[in-house]
Amino acid sequence: MKLSGDLKAFQERLGHRFGDPALLVRAVTHASMSSANRDDNQRLEFLGDRVLGLVMAEALLARDTGATEGQLAPRFNALVRKETCADVAREVDLGKVLKLGRSEMISGGRRKMALLGDGIEAVIAAVYLDGGFDAAKEMILRLWGARLTTVEDDARDAKTALQEWAQARKLSPPKYVQTDRSGPDHAPVFTIEARLENGERSRASAPSKRAAEQEAASMLLQQLENDR
DSSP states (O other), rough: OOOHHHHHHHHHHTTTTOSOOOOHHHTTTTTGOOOBBBBOHHHHHHHHHHHHHHHHHHHHHHOOTTTTHHHHHHHHHHHHHHHHHHHHHHHTTTGGGGGHHHHHHHHHGGHHHHHHHHHHHHHHHHHHHHOOHHHHHHHHHEEEEHHHHHHHOOOHHHHHEEEHHHHHHOOOOEEEEEEEESOTTOOOOOEEEEEEEEEOEEEEEEEEHHHHHHHHHHHHHHHHHHHH
């Protein structure tokens, strides 16, 4: 199988030349484009998630030999969560080469966090199957780059941190309420309000509900910090 020009350029950005190009094609094929003669990337995504996790766990242990499990876990979660995977996917312009069905293309699938995050995991699996664990590890560490050394000691996501803040003060868990949705169907913008039982609240907008919730939680945490 010969790769298209776009996929050849993409593998150069990855830093791995495929001995079996079909693995790369499968890795960038979303379920919306699958058929009886074309496999999608869902099974690769499952495998890639595990390969990424092993590489990051190993790297974190090597980097800080004195860290406790309680310190390592939030760092690990920050490095492997979907938002981080999607950021890496954007840096290598994965969206440009994703093979999507018409409905996903119309709805802006090339920019969706979930599709990008799943896609980079599938690519990791493809490299693992094509070149082995060492090849996948080398690529992951290079693409994640400074994230590994700059990840915060307390790398909890904002929603988790806000929930723990509320629990420590014997408050009910935060609520997240969608207050608005704007923009066209292919590029929606969601506005979410994070609310605490004590009346504190903050609002944020983002292209996905999940991102808006995280941003609203982050803003509310900052607001609470400033009020101290």
